[in-house]
Amino acid sequence: NEDDLSGVLKHLDASRIESNEEMFGIAEDMNVIVVSLESVESFVIGETLNGQEITPFLNELIEDSFYFENFYYQTGQGKTSDAEFLINNSLYPLGRGAVFLTHYDNEFKALPNTLSNYGYHSAVFHANDKTFYNRDIVYPNFGYDSNFSFKDYEISRMNSVGWGLKDIDFVEQSMDYLTELPEPFYSTMITLTNHFPYHLDEEDHFIQPFDSNSRIVNQYFPTVRYTDEAMRILVDELKAEGLYENTILVMYGDHYGIANSHYGELSKFLDKEIDVAEAVKLERVPLIVHIPGLEGKTFDTVSGQVDVMPTLLNLLGIEEDGLTMFGNDLFAEDRDDFAVLRNGTVITDEYIYTNETCLSYETGEEVASDLCQPLIERGAAELYYSDKIIYRDLFRFKEDVYES
Numbered sequence: 060n061e062d063d064l065s066g067v068l069k070h071l072d073a074s075r076i077e078s079n080e081e082m083f084g085i086a087e088d089m090n091v092i093v094v095s096l097e098s099v100e101s102f103v104i105g106e107t108l109n110g111q112e113i114t115p116f117l118n119e120l121i122e123d124s125f126y127f128e129n130f131y132y133q134t135g136q137g138k139t140s141d142a143e144f145l146i147n148n149s150l151y152p153l154g155r156g157a158v159f160l161t162h163y164d165n166e167f168k169a170l171p172n173t174l175s176n177y178g179y180h181s182a183v184f185h186a187n188d189k190t191f192y193n194r195d196i197v198y199p200n201f202g203y204d205s206n207f208s209f210k211d212y213e214i215s216r217m218n219s220v221g222w223g224l225k226d227i228d229f230v231e232q233s234m235d236y237l238t239e240l241p242e243p244f245y246s247t248m249i250t251l252t253n254h255f256p257y258h259l260d261e262e263d264h265f266i267q268p269f270d271s272n273s274r275i276v277n278q279y280f281p282t283v284r285y286t287d288e289a290m291r292i293l294v295d296e297l298k299a300e301g302l303y304e305n306t307i308l309v310m311y312g313d314h315y316g317i318a319n320s321h322y323g324e325l326s327k328f329l330d331k332e333i334d335v336a337e338a339v340k341l342e343r344v345p346l347i348v349h350i351p352g353l354e355g356k357t358f359d360t361v362s363g364q365v366d367v368m369p370t371l372l373n374l375l376g377i378e379e380d381g382l383t384m385f386g387n388d389l390f391a392e393d394r395d396d397f398a399v400l401r402n403g404t405v406i407t408d409e410y411i412y413t414n415e416t417c418l419s420y421e422t423g424e425e426v427a428s429d430l431c432q433p434l435i436e437r438g439a440a441e442l443y444y445s446d447k448i449i450y451r452d453l454f455r456f457k458e459d460v461y462e463s
């Protein structure tokens with residue numbers, strides 16, 4: 060079994076890219092807030108519906124943040140929980156089932172575990188029942204010190220919709236706990252209102268629905284807009300509490316919101332046909348990284364959720380030594396444009412490999428399949444070795460650098 064681990068490490072050494080040195084420690088000792096934006100996809104960012112911005116606040120925040128416009132979700136059947144898994148471990152989720160449900164008691168070297176060695180208190184906020192996705196077991200395993208869930212919120216019919224507490228109420232109530240956390244803290248906030256099938260009361264519509272034959276597509280816009288408003292309130296409150304200036308704020312879309320079966324109607328909004336390459340590009344979700352005092356910039360590097368953990372560690376000035384991560388720093392000078400999705404699709408800045416076809420990234424046209432060969436191999440190896448770690452619980456055999 061230790062031999063298994065050395066195969067994994069050899070693979071990772073070959074694809075490891077030096078992190079950006081200038082960014083190393085630029086946010087040392089700052090608090091970190093990571094927000095999971097339920098089902099928010101990139102195609103709404105910077106766009107309008109009936110002349111109104113769909114995400115006015117996120118657009119404003121992006122101006123002043125690092126924004127990754129070619130960032131892909133890499134979740135599988137575990138949806139929100141898979142995204143949490145990716146962000147906190149820089150491992151891929153599984154091809155079948157949710158890691159949170161099938162491998163909850165594996166040994167992990169998660170981000171909260173690591174941060175606890177640097178004096179961080181880790182907390183997670185989500186207004187659902189804490190046993191959903193086994194979160195009550197997984198969170199302590201990852202090293203979260205506190206877990207605020209359903210029972211910690213005042214939830215009534217008035218402030219609920221769809222899956223539960225509305226995002227604005229969630230943000231407001233979470234602030235009461237957040238402001239009491241010891242600093243520096245790492246905190247994860249998981250939003251919920253923009254969840255399929257996108258129910259929202261009329262009074263919470265800040266924009267009108269789209270007009271197509273898909274109720275799902277139509278309703279998606281007002282719920283995204285509502286979550287955008289909740290993020291404005293989060294930032295306003297962080298400013299009011301004096302936390303904004305010493306907190307890295309990360310926001311990511313957890314997974315797709317509009318399934319392929321609705322692309323016929325979605326294409327009416329996009330005002331273009333959704334061919335195979337376009338459908339792959341629709342797997343992009345926003346990633347926003349706001350660091351106080353730094354000017355905003357948009358990056359086009361092809362990347363995925365697996366890249367967030369090494370990026371955060373670098374910003375916080377924490378050496379990656381001894382951690383087994385599949386992602387690479389998003390600010391790395393020599394970064395490879397690369398993302399592999401859980402269905403085996405691989406994306407670079409030149410090619411898209413999907414459903415056994417090799418496409419040009421630029422034109423979407425099919426190209427000679429050997430051009431995709433290196434991507435295919437790298438993509439398959441990434442998933443293979445990550446799966447191996449999880450299925451065989453290989454971190455049991457890893458020496459903890461902090462204990463030695």
Ligand code: GP9
Pocket residue numbers: 137138139140187191249251254
């Ligand atoms: C459930 C919430 C939504 O607590 O995180 O999960 P999803 O259905 O998106 O996986």
Ligand code: MN
Pocket residue numbers: 097098138139140313314
């Ligand atoms: Mn989700």
